[in-house]
Amino acid sequence: MDFRFDLIVHYLPVFLRGTLFTIGVSVVSILIGSILGLGIGFGKMAPKAIYRWPFHFYINFFRGTPLYVQILIVHFGLIPAFYGTTNVLMTSFVALSLNSAAYSAEIFRAGIQSIDPGQREAALSLGMTKWQAMRFIILPQAIKRMVPAFGNEFIVLVKDSSLLALVAAPEIMFWSNTMKGQYLRIWEPYLTAALIYFVLTYSLSKLLNYIERKV
Amino acid sequence: MGIGKKVFMSAMVACSMLAMAGCGSNNEAGGNAAAGESIKIATDASYAPMEYMDTDTIKGFDVDFLKAVMEEAGVKYTITNTGWDTMLTSVQQGTEYQAGVSSVSITDERKETYDYSIPYFESTNMIMVKEGSDIKSALDLKDKVVAVQGATTADTLMSDIMGVDNTNLKRFDSNAVALMELNAGGADAVVADIAIVNEYIKNNPKEKLTGILDKENFGSEYYGILYPKGSEWKAKLDPAIKAVIENGKYAEIYQAWFGEEPDTAALLNAE
Numbered sequence: 001m002d003f004r005f006d007l008i009v010h011y012l013p014v015f016l017r018g019t020l021f022t023i024g025v026s027v028v029s030i031l032i033g034s035i036l037g038l039g040i041g042f043g044k045m046a047p048k049a050i051y052r053w054p055f056h057f058y059i060n061f062f063r064g065t066p067l068y069v070q071i072l073i074v075h076f077g078l079i080p081a082f083y084g085t086t087n088v089l090m091t092s093f094v095a096l097s098l099n100s101a102a103y104s105a106e107i108f109r110a111g112i113q114s115i116d117p118g119q120r121e122a123a124l125s126l127g128m129t130k131w132q133a134m135r136f137i138i139l140p141q142a143i144k145r146m147v148p149a150f151g152n153e154f155i156v157l158v159k160d161s162s163l164l165a166l167v168a169a170p171e172i173m174f175w176s177n178t179m180k181g182q183y184l185r186i187w188e189p190y191l192t193a194a195l196i197y198f199v200l201t202y203s204l205s206k207l208l209n210y211i212e213r214k215v
Numbered sequence: 216m217g218i219g220k221k222v223f224m225s226a227m228v229a230c231s232m233l234a235m236a237g238c239g240s241n242n243e244a245g246g247n248a249a250a251g252e253s254i255k256i257a258t259d260a261s262y263a264p265m266e267y268m269d270t271d272t273i274k275g276f277d278v279d280f281l282k283a284v285m286e287e288a289g290v291k292y293t294i295t296n297t298g299w300d301t302m303l304t305s306v307q308q309g310t311e312y313q314a315g316v317s318s319v320s321i322t323d324e325r326k327e328t329y330d331y332s333i334p335y336f337e338s339t340n341m342i343m344v345k346e347g348s349d350i351k352s353a354l355d356l357k358d359k360v361v362a363v364q365g366a367t368t369a370d371t372l373m374s375d376i377m378g379v380d381n382t383n384l385k386r387f388d389s390n391a392v393a394l395m396e397l398n399a400g401g402a403d404a405v406v407a408d409i410a411i412v413n414e415y416i417k418n419n420p421k422e423k424l425t426g427i428l429d430k431e432n433f434g435s436e437y438y439g440i441l442y443p444k445g446s447e448w449k450a451k452l453d454p455a456i457k458a459v460i461e462n463g464k465y466a467e468i469y470q471a472w473f474g475e476e477p478d479t480a481a482l483l484n485a486e
Contacts, residue, residue: 181366
C-alpha cells in the first residue's frame, strides 16, 4: 500500500500546534484535577456518612460514565449555563479536570489509607495535632506511594484528551480528522496521531520513572 | 479440544454471526442478474436524507438510486453500514467492499486515491445562521466562528476561505454536533450540504434558522460512487447510472425524496 509522507509533511506544522494544545490541556487539567481530587478524597474519608455521600456520588458519577458523554454535557450544558455560549478551551479544562479529579480522589484516599494507622496514633501521642500528623507524617509517606498511580492517571489523561476532538478542540485528533477529510485517506493522519501520542506518553513514563526513583 | 471449549467456540461463532446480521445490511437481488456477478457496497448511513438508518434498515436517496442502477445493470449487490472510516479504507483496498456510496463529493485531491463513477447527484453547500444574523454570503464568514462536519467538502471550502489552520473553523464529528454548537452560541454559522441544512431547518422550526445559498462562492459539487483505483466496476456501472438518469427513473426517485425536479441536464454535462 502506498503511504503518502508528503501529506504528513504538509500537515506537520498544524500537528505540532495540536500537540502543544494537548500538552497544555493535559498539564493544566491534571493540576486542577489533583487539587480538586485531594479535597474530594478527604471528603470521602469524612467521619460521618452524611458528609461522605456527595463525594461518594461525585466519584461514582465521573468514574461510571464515559468521558465522551461528560465532554458533551460540559460543552453543551455546563459551560453555556455559565458563559451563555460554548467555549472549547473551558470545556477542555473543565471536562478533563472534573474527570481526573474523580480518579485522583481515589488515588489520594487509597494512598492515605495505605499508611498504617499506627503512624497516625504515634504522631498524635507525640502531641501533634490531627493536621500536623497528616501534614508531616502521613502525607509524605502516602505521596511516595501515590506517584506511580498519578503517573498512570496522567498518561491516561493525555490519551483521553483525544476525545475533545468531538467538540472541535484543536488538539491532535482534530487535525488528524482535518487531514482525513481533505484527502479521504485514513492511515496517514491516524498513524501520525498515534505516533505523536506514543512519543508523548513514552517520554512521560520515562520522566515519571525518574521522579519515582527520586522521591 | 474439550467439549466445553467446543460449546464455547460454537457460541462465539453464533454470536459473531448474529452481530454481523445486526449490522444493518440490506440484501437486494438485482432483477435479471447475470450469473454470479455481485458487488458489495459500503456506506456511512448517518447522513439523512441521503443515507441513514431507520432502526436496522438503510434508507435514503442514495439507497433508492443504487437499487435503480443495479436493476438497470442486472448486478446483485449488498449495501452495508460500515461507518465512514471503514468505508474509506475498505474501498481503497477493494477486497471486502468494491464500492462506497455515501454522498461522497468528487474532488481532485480525493481522485489521487480513489476512482469515481460519473456524477450522480448535484449538491452545493449552504450556510445556516440564526435569524437576524449579519452574514449574507460565504465571504462574510471569514472572521466568524464557523462549525462544519469535519472531513466534508464544507470543511474543505471553509478551509480555503478561512485557512486550514484557523481554529475559528470548528470541525465536528457530525453535522448534528455542529448544529448543536450553533444553537448553543458557540458558532456564528454552520456550513453543510444543502439537503442536510434544508432537512434540519424543516425539522426544527422553533430554532429560528435561515439558510443562505451562495452559488458564487460555493459552486456545484457532485457526488460519485467511490471505487478503488483501477476498478473494473466503473466501466460496468457508469452506463447504468447514465441510463437511470436519462430514462426518468432518477427524476422519480429525486421527486420522492426532495419534492422537486432534478436538473438532470446539468448532471449529465458535469463530467
